[in-house]
Amino acid sequence: MFRLIRITILLYVLLCVALASYVTRSVASDWSRTLWINVYPINGDQHPATAEYIASLDRDSFADIERFFEREAERYGWDTRQPVRVHLSHEVAERPDSPPFDGSVLARIRWSLGIRWWSMQVTDDSDTPTPDVRAFFVLYQPDGSPVLESSVGLRKGMISVVNAYADRRYRGSNNVILTHEILHTLGATDKYDPATNLPFHPNGFAEPDRVPLLPQRRAEIMGGRVPIEPTRAEIPRSMKQVVIGPATALEVGLTKP
Numbered sequence: 001m002f003r004l005i006r007i008t009i010l011l012y013v014l015l016c017v018a019l020a021s022y023v024t025r026s027v028a029s030d031w032s033r034t035l036w037i038n039v040y041p042i043n044g045d046q047h048p049a050t051a052e053y054i055a056s057l058d059r060d061s062f063a064d065i066e067r068f069f070e071r072e073a074e075r076y077g078w079d080t081r082q083p084v085r086v087h088l089s090h091e092v093a094e095r096p097d098s099p100p101f102d103g104s105v106l107a108r109i110r111w112s113l114g115i116r117w118w119s120m121q122v123t124d125d126s127d128t129p130t131p132d133v134r135a136f137f138v139l140y141q142p143d144g145s146p147v148l149e150s151s152v153g154l155r156k157g158m159i160s161v162v163n164a165y166a167d168r169r170y171r172g173s174n175n176v177i178l179t180h181e182i183l184h185t186l187g188a189t190d191k192y193d194p195a196t197n198l199p200f201h202p203n204g205f206a207e208p209d210r211v212p213l214l215p216q217r218r219a220e221i222m223g224g225r226v227p228i229e230p231t232r233a234e235i236p237r238s239m240k241q242v243v244i245g246p247a248t249a250l251e252v253g254l255t256k257p
Contacts, residue, residue: 039088039137050139076249135160141165176238176239180224188221188248206218221243
């Protein structure tokens with residue numbers, strides 16, 4: 001009986017989460033209102049220098065993300081002021097579980113449900129403002145860490161987990177990755193080959209009709225990189241180097257079918 005009650009309660013909670021996620025996704029695609037994003041820093045390697053970097057973060061650390069969305073929304077014909085607001089929230093003490101990128105479908109579903117449950121436990125429902133998107137910003141020292149795990153953004157739950165470097169030199173590229181994962185939570189899909197990290201043409205290119213095609217000058221945000229040569233592409237150093245292409249704009253509701 002106790003087990004049945006526990007399962008019933010869990011199913012009820014998951015149903016509430018699913019309904020809340022559906023409502024949030026519907027509202028998030030309405031660019032006539034401001035989308036609120038809360039960033040929760042996490043000390044991924046427990047290094048003192050990482051702690052110092054987290055302490056140095058402030059609202060200005062993410063201002064170029066806001067400017068990017070304002071610029072791109074205007075480019076697609078929206079006149080909304082500050083379509084996105086990024087709020088630096090409290091530090092979270094624990095890291096989320098790593099996603100099973102090579103796991104079974106069941107393992108990925110289990111992880112997705114688990115990360116949503118974990119997110120509810122480590123954030124405060126009284127957070128002001130109430131976020132549309134929760135972005136967990138897991139930071140590491142660039143010189144003492146192995147290759148960072150891939151970041152992830154979930155549309156269900158409107159949650160992103162971004163692995164990044166705790167160093168001012170990486171602030172621009174960190175924000176590019178953060179924005180990429182935020183757009184995943186809004187319904188955008190990747191537009192690059194995961195085996196090579198090379199953007200697909202044309203949807204993964206900022207200027208697909210450029211002559212000559214290469215080198216490109218900017219990156220399409222979901223393409224992730226600036227194509228330089230047929231087999232080489234570079235991570236953008238700042239938000240000034242990225243744009244939202246037409247295919248991504250359609251996916252996130254900036255344009256209509």
